[in-house]
Amino acid sequence: MTSPTRIVLGTCHHDCPDSCGWEVEVVDGVAVKMRGNSAHPYSQGELCPKVNRFLDRVYSPDRVLTPLIRVGAKGAADFRIASWDEALALVASRVGSVVDEWGGQAVMPWGDAGTQGTLQMNSLDRRFFARIGSSIQTDSLCGGAARIASASTLGAPLASDPLDVRHSKLILLWGTNTRLTNRHLWPYIEEARAKGARVIVIDPVRTMTAEAADQFVQPRPGTDVALMLAIMHVLVRDDLIDHDYVARHTSGFDRLASHVADWTPARAASITGLEADEIENLARDYGTTHPVMIRTLIGAEHREGGAMFFRTLAILPSLVGAWRHRGGGFARSVGSYADGFVDTSHFDVPHLSAGRPRRALSMNRLGEHLTDESLDPPVKALFVYNGNPLATVPDAGRIRRGLERDDLFTVVSEQFLTDTARYADVVFPACTQIEQDDLVTAWGHLYLGWNHKAIEPLGESVRNTELWRRLARAMGFTEPELFESDESLLDKSLIGLDVETLKRDAVIRLPLPEDLRPYADGGFATASGRIELVDEALGAAGHGHLPEFRPALEGPLGDASLRAKYPLSMMSSKIHTRFLNSSYSHLDKHVGPEGEMYCELHPEDAAARKVTDGDRVRVFNDRGSIAVVARVSDTPRVRPGLVIVPFGWTGTRTRDGKTVNELTSTTPTEWGGGVAFYDTMVEVAPDR
Ligand SMILES: Nc1nc2c(c(=O)[nH]1)N[C@H]1C(S)=C(S)[C@@H](COP(=O)(O)OP(=O)(O)OC[C@H]3O[C@@H](n4cnc5c(=O)[nH]c(N)nc54)[C@H](O)[C@@H]3O)O[C@H]1N2
Ligand SMILES: Nc1nc2c(c(=O)[nH]1)N[C@H]1C(S)=C(S)[C@@H](COP(=O)(O)OP(=O)(O)OC[C@H]3O[C@@H](n4cnc5c(=O)[nH]c(N)nc54)[C@H](O)[C@@H]3O)O[C@H]1N2
Ligand code: SF4
Numbered sequence: 111m112t113s114p115t116r117i118v119l120g121t122c123h124h125d126c127p128d129s130c131g132w133e134v135e136v137v138d139g140v141a142v143k144m145r146g147n148s149a150h151p152y153s154q155g156e157l158c159p160k161v162n163r164f165l166d167r168v169y170s171p172d173r174v175l176t177p178l179i180r181v182g183a184k185g186a187a188d189f190r191i192a193s194w195d196e197a198l199a200l201v202a203s204r205v206g207s208v209v210d211e212w213g214g215q216a217v218m219p220w221g222d223a224g225t226q227g228t229l230q231m232n233s234l235d236r237r238f239f240a241r242i243g244s245s246i247q248t249d250s251l252c253g254g255a256a257r258i259a260s261a262s263t264l265g266a267p268l269a270s271d272p273l274d275v276r277h278s279k280l281i282l283l284w285g286t287n288t289r290l291t292n293r294h295l296w297p298y299i300e301e302a303r304a305k306g307a308r309v310i311v312i313d314p315v316r317t318m319t320a321e322a323a324d325q326f327v328q329p330r331p332g333t334d335v336a337l338m339l340a341i342m343h344v345l346v347r348d349d350l351i352d353h354d355y356v357a358r359h360t361s362g363f364d365r366l367a368s369h370v371a372d373w374t375p376a377r378a379a380s381i382t383g384l385e386a387d388e389i390e391n392l393a394r395d396y397g398t399t400h401p402v403m404i405r406t407l408i409g410a411e412h413r414e415g416g417a418m419f420f421r422t423l424a425i426l427p428s429l430v431g432a433w434r435h436r437g438g439g440f441a442r443s444v445g446s447y448a449d450g451f452v453d454t455s456h457f458d459v460p461h462l463s464a465g466r467p468r469r470a471l472s473m474n475r476l477g478e479h480l481t482d483e484s485l486d487p488p489v490k491a492l493f494v495y496n497g498n499p500l501a502t503v504p505d506a507g508r509i510r511r512g513l514e515r516d517d518l519f520t521v522v523s524e525q526f527l528t529d530t531a532r533y534a535d536v537v538f539p540a541c542t543q544i545e546q547d548d549l550v551t552a553w554g555h556l557y558l559g560w561n562h563k564a565i566e567p568l569g570e571s572v573r574n575t576e577l578w579r580r581l582a583r584a585m586g587f588t589e590p591e592l593f594e595s596d597e598s599l600l601d602k603s604l605i606g607l608d609v610e611t612l613k614r615d616a617v618i619r620l621p622l623p624e625d626l627r628p629y630a631d632g633g634f635a636t637a638s639g640r641i642e643l644v645d646e647a648l649g650a651a652g653h654g655h656l657p658e659f660r661p662a663l664e665g666p667l668g669d670a671s672l673r674a675k676y677p678l679s680m681m682s683s684k685i686h687t688r689f690l691n692s693s694y695s696h697l698d699k700h701v702g703p704e705g706e707m708y709c710e711l712h713p714e715d716a717a718a719r720k721v722t723d724g725d726r727v728r729v730f731n732d733r734g735s736i737a738v739v740a741r742v743s744d745t746p747r748v749r750p751g752l753v754i755v756p757f758g759w760t761g762t763r764t765r766d767g768k769t770v771n772e773l774t775s776t777t778p779t780e781w782g783g784g785v786a787f788y789d790t791m792v793e794v795a796p797d798r
């Protein structure tokens with residue numbers, strides 16, 4: 111007799127602003143169907159081309175379902191199946207010896223947001239690594255610099271509700287590819303358009319979002335701060351300033367006004383490659399239309415000047431009083447709004463590392479840390495979870511050389527044998543989201559999601575929290591904090607929420623006002639309560655008291671000798687609808703329709719290199735070289751001088767086993783702890 115069908119509600123865990131609600135149909139303990147939860151107020155029953163086939167991922171024959179121990183060469187993915195006991199004992203003994211010989215800091219954790227679930231992203235791992243006294247992972251591949259830089263202007267990383275674009279008359283999608291990366295926001299934009307709103311996309315690439323916009327502004331990459339300064343120039347010159355708002359809620363306006371006096375549209379035009387008229391019109395539209403919303407996400411952070419982009423952009427709404435209006439302001443990540451309701455600070459238990467010194471290692475410079483002979487102590491053991499750094503962190507060649515080291519012991523927790531997992535000494539099998547309970551805070555909207563476990567973990571896979579508990583036990587640790595249950599961890603985190611409704615519906619809105627408008631009447635979280643247009647701290651640190659345009663060293667206006675060797679700028683943003691970062695690019699039904707990893711060139715650049723559409727080419731610089739197919743079209747998405755190689759491919763599906771991060775730069779953002787992936791110079795040559 112078959113048991114009745116159960117419908118289990120859940121929330122997507124992916125590192126994606128949408129955090130959609132879903133429902134899983136379960137028969138006899140097997141998930142048979144998965145679809146969007148039509149009662150989810152934001153995603154309204156739709157998932158996406160990545161997650162529509164999620165069950166293929168869950169039940170893929172390629173899932174890692176038991177612990178694995180390496181038997182072949184590193185990178186060969188030659189493993190044998192092992193019992194949990196054996197694998198745990200091996201890790202405990204190898205890591206134990208590393209700690210004895212080199213100290214805890216020789217252990218490096220590397221974890222990202224493979225799941226954004228509150229428990230499974232970052233919870234007991236913090237305690238486990240504190241107990242070891244490991245190195246501490248710092249910096250951020252995604253969002254950290256944008257957050258810090260926006261907060262440097264606004265006082266806190268809090269800004270407009272993106273869903274308020276419904277009420278806008280003018281929407282500037284500035285460095286975000288909404289239709290691809292934040293697709294469930296698009297209907298809200300269309301709603302505004304139906305009421306007469308205009309949409310302007312500002313992006314160096316003619317993205318699918320640009321194609322759907324009313325106006326497309328295509329600056330040279332990394333030059334936006336010059337554009338913003340010229341917009342400020344026009345606002346001041348033509349007196350489109352909201353003087354009342356500026357007087358009451360900002361300080362330093364006079365200095366800003368004189369600072370932008372020589373930032374004429376003509377000057378910015380020569381830097382951005384735009385027409386001076388185009389800049390004039392953009393500034394005038396911005397200064398005269400209300401409500402006016404600037405929507406941005408992460409992309410423009412991945413540059414040497416990435417932090418300054420966000421600091422400067424966040425200034426614009428205060429100059430025109432855009433914050434006053436529903437549908438006006440600046441909408442970026444709203445993740446920090448959940449902080450008051452989901453408090454995970456108790457996940458950190460400082461006394462666990464008492465007496466053990468800890469040092470910071472940047473997650474963005476993994477390759478450097480793994481190969482740096484002067485590092486004291488060197489990294490001797492590496493734990494990777496919730497990420498695939500060999501495919502997603504810049505300068506992958508160096509990471510590979512690190513992972514190949516015989517004296518490095520690498521542990522990976524994964525669902526699949528990713529590029530990185532192939533180099534592991536031990537792989538532990540990880541659950542997927544429908545095999546685990548969790549809470550999901552969103553960064554693209556103000557709804558909080560619950561995720562109910564729909565099926566039992568497949569094979570011997572475990573949720574991350576369980577892995578940390580098992581590892582702690584195997585290491586002989588006894589502190590009770592290392593073994594706290596998932597239920598207890600979550601219970602202590604939820605503050606002032608209707609947990610019953612949250613669990614029943616798997617979604618509630620954060621208890622915030624419907625009309626959010628955080629700064630309608632000022633109230634910035636700075637020391638003075640005002641936006642301090644002159645930032646003393648940044649100035650003292652050499653980053654400019656006032657917003658400054660500084661061209662990237664590895665950019666078209668940067669180091670001339672580098673440019674002579676590698677004259678093309680390379681972007682590697684998200685392009686494919688069926689990939690979510692490097693996840694899914696190993697699954698046939700996802701990778702098949704996306705074709706092959708390519709390099710798109712402007713026809714002029716292609717002709718100069720005797721490259722035509724479909725040719726095999728090499729894209730290279732001093733860091734490495736990748737083999738791809740050229741894409742050249744009569745309607746190029748880029749200006750001359752810029753090429754695109756899409757991000758997201760896994761090396762298991764590319765011609766030479768390499769991905770675009772073989773070429774990318776590890777130069778940090780000038781401040782804010784980000785990394786300048788997109789400021790990368792290359793050359794392209796036929797591969798004959
Ligand atoms: N389909 C799909 N969706 C995704 C993801 C995915 O891999 N695939 N990844 C998810 C993740 S992790 C994130 S962080 C978000 C990111 O979401 P977004 O920030 O929207 O996406 P990005 O592609 O990083 O960058 C957005 C746009 O910024 C542009 N850009 C880059 N440099 C500049 C610049 O100097 N100036 C201007 N004006 N624009 C610039 C790029 O051309 C790109 O079109 O997407 C999420 N959604
Ligand atoms: N060139 C270039 N590089 C980029 C970017 C770019 O635009 N261009 N974007 C950057 C950005 S914004 C981001 S966010 C990063 C993303 O980089 P990563 O975080 O490394 O993203 P993924 O490659 O998707 O890896 C997520 C992994 O987590 C695993 N996973 C999922 N759920 C769980 C779980 O519950 N437990 C465990 N143990 N594992 C799980 C998945 O199987 C998957 O392999 O890439 C960055 N790198
Ligand atoms: S990946 Fe993003 S768009 Fe797709 S289902 Fe998950 S949250 Fe929604």
Ligand SMILES: [Mo]
Pocket residue numbers: 125251252253408
């Ligand atoms: Mo990201």
